[in-house]
Amino acid sequence: MAHTYATDVLVAGAGPVGLTAAGELRRRGVSCRIVDRLPARLPFAKAVGIQPRTLEVWDRMGMVRAALEAAVPMRGQFLYINGAEQARTELSVPPEVPYGFAALPQYETERVLDEFLGRFGTAVERGTELVSFRQDPDGVTCRLHTPSGEEEVRTRFLVGCDGAHSIVRKGLGLSFEGGAFAEEYMLADVRVDWDLPPGYAVRSMHRNGDGAVDDVLVCIPLPGHGRYRMSMMVPPELSTARQADAAGDGITHGLQSGRGPGLADIQAVVDRLSPQPTTASDIRWTSVFRISHRIVDRYGDGRVFVAGDAAHIHPPTGAQGMNTGIQDAWNLAWKIALAVGDGTAHPRLLASYDAERRPVGEEVVGRTVRHAVEGMENDPDDPATLMMREAQLLVGYRGSPVVDPPGDGPGPRPGDRAPDCAGLTLPVAAYPMRLYDVLREREHVLLLYGAVTGSGLDALVRTARDLSGGRMEVCVLLPAGADADTGFEADGTPLPVYRDSRGEFARLYAAEEPTAFVIRPDGYLGARLSPPAAQPLATHLAAVFPTN
Secondary structure (H helix, E strand, C coil), rough: CCEEEEEEEEEEEHHHHHHHHHHHHHHHHHHHHHHHCCCCCCCCCCCEEEHHHHHHHHHCCHHHHHHHCCCCEECEEEECCEEEEEEEECCCCCCCCCCCCCCCHHHHHHHHHHHHCCCCCCCCCCCEEEEEEEEEEEEEEEEEECCCCEEEEEEEEECCCCCCCHHCCCCHHHCCEEEEEEEEEEEEEEEECCCCCCCCEHHHHHECCCCCEEEEEEEEECCCCEEEEEEECCCCCHHCCCCCCCCCCCCCCCECCCCCCCCHHHHHHHHHHHHCCCCCCCEEEEEEEEEEEEEEEEEEEECECCCHCEEEEEEHHCCCHHHHHHHHHHHHHHHHHHHHHCCCCCHHHHHHHHHHHHHHHHHHHHHHHHHHCCCHHHCCCHHHHHHHHCCCCCCCCCCCCCCCCCCCCCCCCCCEECCCCCEEEEEEEECCCCCHHHHHCEEEEEEEEECCHHHHHHHHHHHHHCCCCCCCEEEEEECCCCCCCCCCCCCEEECCEEEECCHHHHHHHHCCEEEEEEEEECCCCEEEEECHHHHHHHHHHHCCCCCC
């Protein structure tokens, strides 16, 4: 048996969640191996919807352009009941949000993430499966089954992104409470020749005399003219309900083995429910899909963590699953990177992964189950709030052990997403920038709004740099009417200075006086200090960075 000790993190599972974790770790210079039992990426459009918040994540990582070029816009949804159009929903977000909703088949998402990971000289080790592990206070010893035989790997952290039947979750002994839906669905990637507007999903249902839904067709647009991923109820002859649970854990979720539906099966449903007469053709793949809803009791233990479907599974309503998992991975990766960078981190930092992400998982599981049973159209939230929540732009971490108390007042508070804004200018640049342009590929940022000068500025910058071990960058943002020629230096080093030329930052952040904003690597506010002062900044940073 071979022995390897030269990696900081082992990621089990190379779907979108595992690839995000590995890509973010490698981008931060952390050594990482990523393994997957499958010999190649599957050509299935399982997860399709890409939320605006996920695109913001990819922007911060520096890989959003490739995703935007491969995706198609999701503009809205048509709802039909018994052949009659009932509603048209427009998917819209406020103008300061830089990205809209998109559709991208999972195999393309994985390709984009795989290519991003390859920039750092790391490739997925295919045909390699984690079979067991044991951890101790100093690391994790993992046993892998590889194409060449058994291998033992010593790593500092293990991240389980290995799906609904996760070996990592089982090895940690985590509970996975929940249930399953009795209904089964067919999935198919096909082309149709209707003339409905492109970019709109179609949800067509039939209600019987009692008002119950007894037939449904959901079509999500894919790249390619007239191409959709369709889902529909399974006819009895294709049911997998009696299939044995291959993993032996009682969980039936995702694509099922057995005979998949054929084009004739798809066409039969289209004939019944399509809002227009149309022909399905050019079938790429089909499968039967079953749905469970479960969540773990905790997202990790010691040096081992779970993310994505290994931690939570739920109905695909609103395309929440993969997007939630990607944000799990991103939240965890920057924290592990900080722990690896010093050999240690404040204990609250890694513990905050569970504190921040498990409530998000619980909310998503509960909401998607409600929407699956009652319909999204019956959600009690007002349309604007519902849209922001579905876009995952309302996810927040107030009450986290590593963010300051939110306090009172308008504007985003500690634990909230740091919103984007436009109209930031530099004296040399001939065009305005967005705040996310300033933050892109930066890590921890101390953004000083307003005129903070002299010894107060020196103390703030020295505190930020010293207590973060040099990881925190400092930027100055001046109000629109401030003196453009005022120089800002700290310990003799000039600081980058931007101007809020349109006043958008002041409006969106409710900043009326000098304020210091600590923006975390994942784009959330860790602290909001008004007036800016070194001591409260030091108190905040002590909860995140290791103390020497």
